[in-house]
Amino acid sequence: MRFLALLLNLLSRRTLEGSHHGRFIFSRIHRRRIERHPRRLAVSPLSAEPLADDDPRIVAFENDLIARDDLENPDAPRWTIQDRIEENRVPGLAVAIIEGGEIVWTKGYGVKLAGGDDAINADTVFSVGSISKMANAVIILRLVAEGLIDLDADVNEYLTSWKVPDNQYTHENKVTLRAILSHTAGFNQHGFGDFQPGEALPTALQTLNGQSPATHDPIRVTFSPGEKMDYSGGGVTVSQVLVEDVTGLPYPEAAHKYLFEPLGMTRSTFVNPLPASHGDIARAHNAQGAPTALPRGWEAMPEMAASGLWTSANDLSLFVLMLMESYRGESDFLPQALVKDMMSRVPNSWHGLGPRLNGEGKTRVFHHGGANDSYRARIEGHLNAGSGIVLLTNGTRGIELNREVRRSAEDTFNWTVKEDNGAYSPPDFVE
Secondary structure (H helix, E strand, O other): OHHHHHHHHHHHOOOOEOOOOHHHHHHHHHHHHHHHOOOOOOOOOOOOOOOOOOOHHHHHHHHOEOOHHHOOOOOOOOEOHHHHHHHHOOOEEEEEEEEOOEEEEEEEEEEOOOOOOOEOOOOOEEEOHHHHHHHHHHHHHHHHHOOOOOOOOOHHHOOOOOOOOOOOOOOOOOOOHHHHHOOOOOEOOOOOOOEOOOOOOOOHHHHHHOOOOOOOOOOOEOOOOOOOOOOOHHHHHHHHHHHHHHHOOOHHHHHHHHHHHHHOOOOOEOOOOOOHHHOOEOOOEOOOOOEOOOOOOOOEOOOHHHHOOEEOHHHHHHHHHHHHHHHOOOOOOOOHHHHHHHOOOOOOOOEOOOOEEEOOHHHOEEEEEEEEOOEEEEEEEEOOOOEEEEEEEOOOOHHHHHHHHHHHHHHHHOOOOOHHHOOOOOOOOOO
């Protein structure tokens, strides 16, 4: 009866949402996966079917949300996704859900620009902040798989256009890619500010050297590599330059060659500033839900590997699913042993080779968030349970919206990975 009531409620509402959703988008993705990996679908033990708009689970997911402040209230009112978009003053949201080892739902909600009627869809691109670091990690692992680099070698063996300055902290323990990807390399510079339209953008070398128009100190090692974890976008920028030096390609082209093109991530790019010609772009909004970064409508993130990825829910769902399949040995995109290494915590870190990691067995989860000035994003994959989610928003207050929508998916699909049971809590040793 609850599902019937929710379905009637859904049909009575006129929710502003993207036209590319549900079965239509899944069918396109599903065909793409069949063409790329035809052998998997008949034998996968986690087979799942795409969900229709009127499936009771989707009806519940979209119409049975609880506000974060009411989670402990058994009589809490229930809300639609559109209700929560409006309450949180975030104009738009894109979602992808993985269940049973398949992408079963992708959809856009709300609008690209506040006050307009151009609807978000699952191909709309968003800035995804530090989720860029996950893409960077996969690019690096592809180079490792090709034998071009070693995760445990001194990065100065590969860097040609810049070198990690030697100091008292690097005499015994050298900086490695394993340390950079797990944020144990000792680098300073947690993150970077976005650049507004019209502002000059620093090159990667200017970023590393702390030279104008960069607005921070030079990137340096500040403690012995491996000693502890200290999250560093500066260190990730070192790995960006390494990718360029090893491949001989500008970073956006290397990403296209080693990640986007082979995986079919047709909407993704590291080009910054994102050109308007890319099309279907979610505009930036501040904490009041008002357009910002004008007149262009979105910021630029020249520290590409650390925070410069533009991508869509459809593309990121392919990315998350690939990691889950590679972990299970069901994809040849990355060697299984390498992904197992990626999904193992590095000593003294919350991270493996890129992702944050929590849980064991059926609760084992990899995850990463992203937060640039005007966008909030989140991805997660349940490695042994075969489920996961992608959440993208175009507003500063998107974190709470993402958490509420994620909780609705957890309840609807009865996930074993429970956020309130510490699924995303840092280990005690993380400061």
